[in-house]
Amino acid sequence: AVTVISFKVKKDLSKFLNKKIEVIYNPIKDVFHDKDIKKNNTFLYVGRANDPIKRINLVKESLLKIKDGTQKIKICGSENPGFGSYLGVVSDQELNLLYNSSKYLYLPSKAEGIGLTMIEALICGTLPIACSDNLTAREFLPDDFICEPNAQSIVSKIEELDKEYDAKKKLALEYGKKYKVQFNKINIANKIIDIFNSRWKKN
Numbered sequence: 001a002v003t004v005i006s007f008k009v010k011k012d013l014s015k016f017l018n019k020k021i022e023v024i025y026n027p028i029k030d031v032f033h034d035k036d037i038k039k040n041n042t043f044l045y046v047g048r049a050n051d052p053i054k055r056i057n058l059v060k061e062s063l064l065k066i067k068d069g070t071q072k073i074k075i076c077g078s079e080n081p082g083f084g085s086y087l088g089v090v091s092d093q094e095l096n097l098l099y100n101s102s103k104y105l106y107l108p109s110k111a112e113g114i115g116l117t118m119i120e121a122l123i124c125g126t127l128p129i130a131c132s133d134n135l136t137a138r139e140f141l142p143d144d145f146i147c148e149p150n151a152q153s154i155v156s157k158i159e160e161l162d163k164e165y166d167a168k169k170k171l172a173l174e175y176g177k178k179y180k181v182q183f184n185k186i187n188i189a190n191k192i193i194d195i196f197n198s199r200w201k202k203n
Helices: 007-014 056-063 092-101 116-123 135-140 151-163 165-182 185-202
Strands: 002-004 021-023 041-046 073-076 085-088 102-107 127-131
Touching: 002 007, 007 021, 007 135, 041 056, 041 092, 056 151, 073 092, 092 102, 092 116, 102 116, 116 127, 116 135, 116 165, 127 135, 127 151, 127 165, 151 165
Parallel strands: 002 021, 041 073, 041 102, 073 085, 102 127
Antiparallel strands: none
């Protein structure tokens, strides 16, 4: 059996492989929405900072257009981008707190296999900001959270979302509720078993 982690990857692989391909998502971390945690942090970035595909430069360029922008972002991951409040690699519990306490999550990547941070952000009621050339983001996010891959478009999208933040947060949570089931590790494990059993019976 051949499995991939998103329909975007399935489309890419099908160009080279003439075989049935199953989509099995990667499981999310055990994050959850905590309504008692206040949104006292504005921006969050989670992931590798020095991978050019991640386009961390778009984060910095857009923050420089926002008053005190670079002071309003928390960054966690294995690489320090040299701006914002860098937290290093954090525990799952700390990550859950960061998601719940942040208003926006940056995901400016040019491409993602799946982009689990945007899924985890939605579950916690944090609005992801993703770019239109990231096909995986377009697979999972409504247009409300998509902008063009340039700093000014990102800033404009943030300003747009700020005007109706509560409504957009509700939208994020609606998507998050669905994805919490879809990306649950038990459900994913069961799908792997189902695929294995279907192949086993054929043989």
